[in-house]
Amino acid sequence: MLYDAIVVGARCAGSPTAMLLSRKGYRVLLVERASFPSDVVSTLIIKYPGVQLLKQWGLLGAVMATNCPPVRQWLDHKGDFLLSAPLPAVDHVVTVAPRRIVLDRILAAAAVQSGADLLENCVVEEILSRDGRVTGIRGRTRGGGSVTAHGRIVIGADGKHSLLARTVKPETYHCHPVRACYYYAFWSGIPDMGLVSYWRNQHFVLAIPTNDRLTCLVIARPAAEFDSLRKNVEAAYWRCLEISPLLHEYARQGRREGRFIGTVDLPNVYRKPFGPGWALAGDAGHHEDPLMGHGIMNAFHDAALLAEAIDAGFSGRMDLDVSLADYEIQRNQWSLPAYRRNVAAALLEGWDSEQELRLRSALRDNPHEAGRYFGVRVYAVPFEQFFSAENIARIAGNGLTF
Ligand SMILES: Cc1cc2nc3c(=O)[nH]c(=O)nc-3n(C[C@H](O)[C@H](O)[C@H](O)COP(=O)(O)OP(=O)(O)OC[C@H]3O[C@@H](n4cnc5c(N)ncnc54)[C@H](O)[C@@H]3O)c2cc1C
Structure with a gap:
């Protein structure tokens, strides 16, 4: 044929x-x-350009009809405080995670x-x-x-x-070279807070709301840690979750639905x-x-x-x-x-640089720009636009470069 x-x-x-x-x-x-x-x-997570393509192909409706919530906001902690903002409303669905x-x-x-x-x-x-x-x-x-x-x-x-x-x-x-390794599991009983991320000292935790009120709870560590992590995945997972008292507590009250899944083949x-x-x-x-x-x-x-x-x-x-x-x-x-x-x-370092923390503290009382900051992460706002010297100076004063 x-x-x-x-x-x-x-x-x-x-x-x-x-x-x-x-x-x-x-x-x-x-x-x-x-x-x-x-x-x-x-x-x-399907970021905004991917969501736009699904829409263009006529498939976004089918995805949303699977009981999958659109991601509306991001809560992010980088060793300072929980910065949160709604994602910019550029479209009905900006990001989704089926x-x-x-x-x-x-x-x-x-x-x-x-x-x-x-x-x-x-x-x-x-x-x-x-x-x-x-x-x-x-x-x-x-x-x-x-x-x-x-x-x-x-x-x-x-x-x-x-x-x-x-x-x-x-x-x-x-x-x-390979940078990081990941383990994740699906959980019930964790409320939908949008995307929730915590970064500290080469530890990363991310909560992603998905279908049927489940949350995908992901941890990341440097790739070199993979062999030691896999010896006792459950203990290592909970240890990493400790950087987020919020998610640790929700996971403790929630229920793991299925096994831990991990890889360093990246x-x-x-x-x-x-x-x-x-x-x-x-x-x-x-x-x-x-x-x-x-x-x-x-x-x-x-x-x-x-x-x-x-x-x-x-x-x-x-x-x-x-x-x-x-x-x-x-x-x-x-x-x-x-x-x-x-x-x-993905080296999982430098997220708490002085520059980053200064920008974030300037965003704390500026929900519009905080939303655009998260908009950059989902590619709904162009990186070059938000991180232009003029825009950063306008938000956080002079002296910051990204
Ligand atoms: C831990 C982890 C987390 C991730 N998180 C995200 C995320 O949040 N957001 C995101 O955008 N991306 C994420 N990714 C990346 C994403 O999963 C991949 O980029 C995406 O799946 C690539 O799709 P693909 O169709 O190219 O390949 P795949 O999804 O790998 O599909 C390839 C297909 O080819 C088939 N195949 C292979 N060889 C043969 C063969 N010889 N004969 C017949 N069939 C074959 C396989 O069965 C498979 O179904 C993540 C990846 C990992 C590992």
């Missing part, structure tokens, strides 16, 4: 890519090892509704190529059957350990995302520490850019190599500034 595009991996990058290409009239095969509903190791078991099913269903063929329970075992050009995939279904399919392009949306990337071995760049890397007959999207093309919650919106953004680039090439509007090179440029321009800030922040 010859497809226009074969997409390997049907989550945040793969399903929207398949959906968008199908909506443009292309024949798309979407191949996924799991079957939906299916969960994945990830916390849940369970992945819910979100990923909606995305895959949207791809199918748009006309893509979804093959679940199928592991792609081999990337086929001819004369240096990727031409298709060979996979194995759970029942043991073999599947072979050919496409004009094969898209690896198959996560950070992408088989396609391992096969084509693209150039990597902007690499940094590389910081960009891969060149295209070559003859292939392209990469989402974590397969660029993976970063999850501290600032960029992965889902980046995956959506890649899907939007890549579908446009492929359409430009396939329709003859542009040479495909040129449009894919443009995809790489646009992906990097869009994600790199935030990636650099994220990789620096």
Whole structure:
């Protein structure tokens, strides 16, 4: 069977890519090892640009209808005081944090509704190529059957350990060592306070309200601590929670719904995302520490850019190599500034710098600007706008630079 595009991996990058290409009239095969509903190791925050894409694709209503509360405010403690403000009201929904078991099913269903063929329970075992050009995939279904399919392009949306990337071995760049490790669990009985974050002395705690009144309670520590943490996860988790008396007490009164989930498998890397007959999207093309919650919106953004680039090439509007090179440029321009800030922040130090604390104390009695400060964190307010020298001087006086 010859497809226009074969997409390997049907989550945040793969399903929207398949959906968008199908909506443009292309024949798309979407191949996924799991079957939906299916969960994945990830916390849940979709930042504003990701929410905007969901809305643009007509999927935000379905996400909100899953009993998932929009995030309305942020409470943040950086070794000083609890600074809180409503997120800026730039839209009806600014940020939302659906369970992945819910979100990923909606995305895959949207791809199918748009006309893509979804093959679940199928592991792609081999990337086929001819004369240096990727031409298709060979996979194995759970029942043991073999599947072979050919496409004009094969898209690896198959996560950070992408088989396609391992096969084509693209150039990597902007690499940094692993920074932090994470454990999280879902809790009932914790009130929805919006996002709540505490930072102290290389400890980080974050509460995220999600579906069905559950809260995802996340802790982060430097990557080097992972081995000692995993020896007694529960004790280490509670110890980290102690930096937040508020969340510690709520968790004590609440109930853990499910096991602790943790990982340190968190590389910081960009891969060149295209070559003859292939392209990469989402974590397969660029993976970063999850501290600032960029992965889902980046995956959506890649899907939007890549579908446009492929359409430009396939329709003859542009040479495909040129449009894919443009995809790489646009992906990097869009994600790199935030990636650099994220990789620096994921060292989990410097959050209580004098500069930061001075700014925060100036924001304390300025709810409008405090809201915009949190708006920067969810990408509803541009970083350059809020942190411009003039704006910071206006809020906190002279002498602060970020
Ligand atoms: C602890 C943690 C917390 C996070 N928190 C956030 C957050 O709050 N906000 C945020 O935006 N991001 C967060 N992220 C990042 C986010 O989870 C990822 O960036 C996002 O899932 C990337 O989506 P993807 O579709 O590229 O890849 P994945 O979600 O990894 O999906 C890849 C899919 O490909 C399939 N696949 C792989 N190989 C094959 C194969 N050979 N054959 C068939 N199928 C295959 C897999 O089964 C999988 O379903 C977090 C990540 C972690 C680890």
